[in-house]
Amino acid sequence: MIExxxxxxxxxxxxxxxxxxxxxxxxxxxxxxxxxGCGKTxxxxxxxxxxxxxxxQIFINNENITNQDPDVLxxxxxxxxxxxxxFPHYTIAENIALVPKLLKWDKEKIKSRTQELIQKLHLPERxxxxxxxxxxxxQQQRVGLARALVTxxxxxxxxxxxxxxxxxxxxxxxxEFKALEELxxxxxxxxxxxVQEAFELADRICLMDKGEVVQIGTPKELLYxxxxxxxxxxxxxxxxxxxxxxxxxxDIWTYLPEETIHKGESKSANLSIWEAMELLRxxxxxxxxxxxxDQAIKSINFGQLTxxxxxxxxxxxxx
Amino acid sequence: xxEQQQTLWQFMSGQSDKLLSQTLQxxxxxxxxxxxxxxxxxxxxILIARKRKLxxxxxxxxxxxxxxxxxxxxxxxxxxLGIGAKPAIVAxxxxxxxxxxxxxxxxxxxxxxxxxxxxxAMGMSKGQILLRVELPLAMPVILAGxxxxxxxxxxxxxxxxxxxxxxxxxFIFGGISLNNTNMILAGAIxxxxxxxxxxxxxxxxxxxDFKKLRKALYVFPIVIxxxxxxxxxxxxxxxxxxxxxxxxxxxxxDGDLGLKSTYGLKIxxxxxxxxxxYKAAFAKELDVISGYSxxxxxxxxxxxxxxxxxxxxxxxYAAPIVRDEALKQFPELEKALNLLSGKITDSIMTxxxxxxxxxxxxxxxxxxxFLISNGLYKAPKNGHKGTVxxxxxxxxxxxxxxxxxxxxxxxxxxxxxxxxxxxxxxxICFDALMNDQIDFYPExxxxxxxxxxQPDPKIxxxxxxxxxxxxxxxxxxFEKKFKIKWLKPIGFNNSYALMMRQxxxxxxxxxxxxxxxxxxxxx
Numbered sequence: 001m002i003e004x005x006x007x008x009x010x011x012x013x014x015x016x017x018x019x020x021x022x023x024x025x026x027x028x029x030x031x032x033x034x035x036x037g038c039g040k041t042x043x044x045x046x047x048x049x050x051x052x053x054x055x056x057q058i059f060i061n062n063e064n065i066t067n068q069d070p071d072v073l074x075x076x077x078x079x080x081x082x083x084x085x086x087f088p089h090y091t092i093a094e095n096i097a098l099v100p101k102l103l104k105w106d107k108e109k110i111k112s113r114t115q116e117l118i119q120k121l122h123l124p125e126r127x128x129x130x131x132x133x134x135x136x137x138x139q140q141q142r143v144g145l146a147r148a149l150v151t152x153x154x155x156x157x158x159x160x161x162x163x164x165x166x167x168x169x170x171x172x173x174x175x176e177f178k179a180l181e182e183l184x185x186x187x188x189x190x191x192x193x194x195v196q197e198a199f200e201l202a203d204r205i206c207l208m209d210k211g212e213v214v215q216i217g218t219p220k221e222l223l224y225x226x227x228x229x230x231x232x233x234x235x236x237x238x239x240x241x242x243x244x245x246x247x248x249x250x251d252i253w254t255y256l257p258e259e260t261i262h263k264g265e266s267k268s269a270n271l272s273i274w275e276a277m278e279l280l281r282x283x284x285x286x287x288x289x290x291x292x293x294d295q296a297i298k299s300i301n302f303g304q305l306t307x308x309x310x311x312x313x314x315x316x317x318x319x
Numbered sequence: 320x321x322e323q324q325q326t327l328w329q330f331m332s333g334q335s336d337k338l339l340s341q342t343l344q345x346x347x348x349x350x351x352x353x354x355x356x357x358x359x360x361x362x363x364x365i366l367i368a369r370k371r372k373l374x375x376x377x378x379x380x381x382x383x384x385x386x387x388x389x390x391x392x393x394x395x396x397x398x399x400l401g402i403g404a405k406p407a408i409v410a411x412x413x414x415x416x417x418x419x420x421x422x423x424x425x426x427x428x429x430x431x432x433x434x435x436x437x438x439x440a441m442g443m444s445k446g447q448i449l450l451r452v453e454l455p456l457a458m459p460v461i462l463a464g465x466x467x468x469x470x471x472x473x474x475x476x477x478x479x480x481x482x483x484x485x486x487x488x489x490f491i492f493g494g495i496s497l498n499n500t501n502m503i504l505a506g507a508i509x510x511x512x513x514x515x516x517x518x519x520x521x522x523x524x525x526x527x528d529f530k531k532l533r534k535a536l537y538v539f540p541i542v543i544x545x546x547x548x549x550x551x552x553x554x555x556x557x558x559x560x561x562x563x564x565x566x567x568x569x570x571x572x573d574g575d576l577g578l579k580s581t582y583g584l585k586i587x588x589x590x591x592x593x594x595x596x597y598k599a600a601f602a603k604e605l606d607v608i609s610g611y612s613x614x615x616x617x618x619x620x621x622x623x624x625x626x627x628x629x630x631x632x633x634x635x636y637a638a639p640i641v642r643d644e645a646l647k648q649f650p651e652l653e654k655a656l657n658l659l660s661g662k663i664t665d666s667i668m669t670x671x672x673x674x675x676x677x678x679x680x681x682x683x684x685x686x687x688x689f690l691i692s693n694g695l696y697k698a699p700k701n702g703h704k705g706t707v708x709x710x711x712x713x714x715x716x717x718x719x720x721x722x723x724x725x726x727x728x729x730x731x732x733x734x735x736x737x738x739x740x741x742x743x744x745x746x747i748c749f750d751a752l753m754n755d756q757i758d759f760y761p762e763x764x765x766x767x768x769x770x771x772x773q774p775d776p777k778i779x780x781x782x783x784x785x786x787x788x789x790x791x792x793x794x795x796x797f798e799k800k801f802k803i804k805w806l807k808p809i810g811f812n813n814s815y816a817l818m819m820r821q822x823x824x825x826x827x828x829x830x831x832x833x834x835x836x837x838x839x840x841x842x
Binding site for chain 1: 431433434436437438439440441442443444447452455456
């Protein structure tokens with residue numbers, strides 16, 4: 001879907017991006033992760049030609065983007081940025097309708113699509129007539145997303161989309177984003193420096209440093225098969241929390257107690273360890289029933305869960 | 320003094336036609352130049368916001384243009400653009416340019432970078448970004464620039480009357496020359512009101528929020544265009560020759576009024592400032608001008624005085640006029656000043672004026688040379704018995720006289736001297752004298768009679784043609800009314816005179832004012 005081949009960019013004497021190559025499959029979310037100044041934002045902006053690369057090629061749907069008119073290209077790619085960049089002199093409705101108007105949609109179509117989006121994004125109807133400065137930060141970011149999604153582009157680029165929000169708002173909007181059906185059918189490249197956010201939202205993560213790709217892989221691969229010390233150290237601080245989120249019951253299935261017979265309700269084994277722990281804590285009973293791949297049911301309590309997780313962890317490290 | 324007793328209101332209602340047309344001209348001048356300044360300044364501002372390297376140069380040039388004194392700028396324009404509306408509009412345009420360019424530039428570069436990036440990322444073209452994002456967001460700042468430019472223009476437009484472009488300056492500067500306070504106020508009050516009203520209206524536009532502003536932006540250009548339309552370019556009419564008269568000459572019985580009543584002269588006349596009148600005559604923009612008979616530019620620009628065969632211009636013998644109190648305070652003063660009495664004839668004065676006006680010698684040097692060659696110069700005694708304050712009007716001759724008097728006082732008395740040269744006109748000079756701001760200045764008998772005393776027209780007519788009667792009359796009356804003494808006349812007679820270019824005068828065979836009238840009647 002999106003393919004970068006040996007992309008490089010220099011600003012003055014600084015090599016901002018060096019020989020970066022990756023592919024993003026259709027409907028996949030790739031997160032570019034790294035510290036500030038690692039070249040992740042530059043890489044992202046080259047995909048919609050806000051920045052032109054010095055070397056290498058970029059293909060979207062097998063078409064070289066340098067052969068396309070940049071304005072036409074950009075109208076087909078959704079873009080969400082940290083500072084949101086809403087037009088202060090446009091109402092919310094006008095901000096959302098910006099690209100459709102450029103594409104000369106008729107008024108009815110714009111209106112119905114706007115209505116649909118603000119419902120999905122939980123924006124109150126009355127905000128449509130308001131100006132950006134009258135909205136909270138979280139609401140503004142929702143409008144920013146609505147603006148990017150309004151023409152239903154197949155590709156979405158996001159530059160630190162939650163960076164400007166406070167922690168509480170960020171967590172809740174992240175959850176909404178994850179649940180949003182529209183986003184699940186899009187090919188997304190997202191930039192973040194927040195490891196937890198990357199693990200929360202990514203299908204695959206591209207870890208970058210000094211303009212180069214360090215490692216590309218699923219969150220699990222990054223956790224258990226870091227390619228070098230940099231990759232290992234980058235995750236070290238939040239390692240346990242990340243593991244709880246990445247590993248699910250199915251992964252540790254063999255380390256859990258024997259199967260039992262249970263007629264009542266049971267949870268899917270796709271539950272992450274983190275989610276299972278939260279359920280156990282809030283449960284009025286000490287054990288939780290989970291159903292595995294072959295409909296087998298196991299009963300686990302907190303102790304069994306942590307024991308199984310530890311055994312799985314040891315096995316991974318010695319592999 | 321009958322005219323003085325007229326109230327301002329009476330004057331304004333009596334001159335309401337003129338006042339209205341001058342106001343419309345004023346508004347028209349202001350807005351025509353504003354339209355042009357926007358048409359040039361806005362694109363330039365956008366350009367330098369795109370290419371920042373140019374910004375220093377462009378803003379620098381506009382800044383330098385802004386610092387040129389307005390009257391000098393008008394002077395520069397005459398050889399290129401002539402006189403009348405064109406140079407006035409160009410000069411106003413130049414003054415309006417800087418605030419518009421600068422504010423457009425500042426407004427655009429001040430826009431949040433992220434908003435611009437978002438606009439690009441949405442796929443807006445450069446033109447769309449400019450029209451839908453940059454200009455609307457920079458608009459409050461741009462409007463502030465336009466507001467500044469408008470107020471500057473209303474002020475500078477008063478000077479347009481110097482080069483015959485009309486406007487409220489005609490009343491203001493005419494009033495200053497004619498010692499007519501009502502006339503000054505009739506021009507100054509509407510000009511001030513205009514500036515205040517336009518400033519207030521534009522501040523309303525500037526404070527509008529985006530929604531209202533969008534609507535206002537459609538109305539705004541139309542309003543400016545209509546206001547600019549008030550100024551219909553002055554069209555030539557009637558006569559084949561064009562006369563340029565100073566505002567003072569226009570309003571005087573021994574000026575344009577006399578030309579009309581005594582000679583029956585009908586000539587297409589425009590009002591112009593003394594400073595640029597001679598140049599305009601030389602550049603063939605004007606054919607007949609109202610000059611002074613001892614003016615050095617007469618010689619410099621090869622002009623010829625038309626003979627006043629019906630004697631409408633009264634004698635203008637120059638003499639220092641001194642406050643009685645100053646004579647008491649400085650007992651040696653009168654003797655020192657009288658040293659010059661009878662020493663300077665018309666031709667000497669014209670020559671001295673020629674040396675300053677045309678050869679650009681310093682008045683100080685010209686004065687010293689003259690005193691030395693007449694054996695009047697003495698080295699300064701550097702005395703400390705007080706300081707005599709000399710005033711002068713704002714033309715070359717008065718500067719030279721001031722220098723001479725200053726040297727005579729320093730050389731012959733123990734007084735020190737302070738000069739206040741370049742006082743804008745008769746009224747300003749005389750008010751300074753009356754209010755103890757200066758001790759004396761050189762005045763002319765004709766001016767003393769007709770401008771400062773303004774006696775009954777009958778008396779004026781009776782004495783105005785006789786040199787001695789005029790001098791006696793002003794001496795007595797000034798002493799009685801103002802406690803001011805006329806010292807002995809210097810000798811020369813700097814009266815009003817109509818003049819033409821030598822060459823044209825020969826071609827048309829026009830040597831006197833009557834000749835001129837006959838020529839105009841025939842053609």
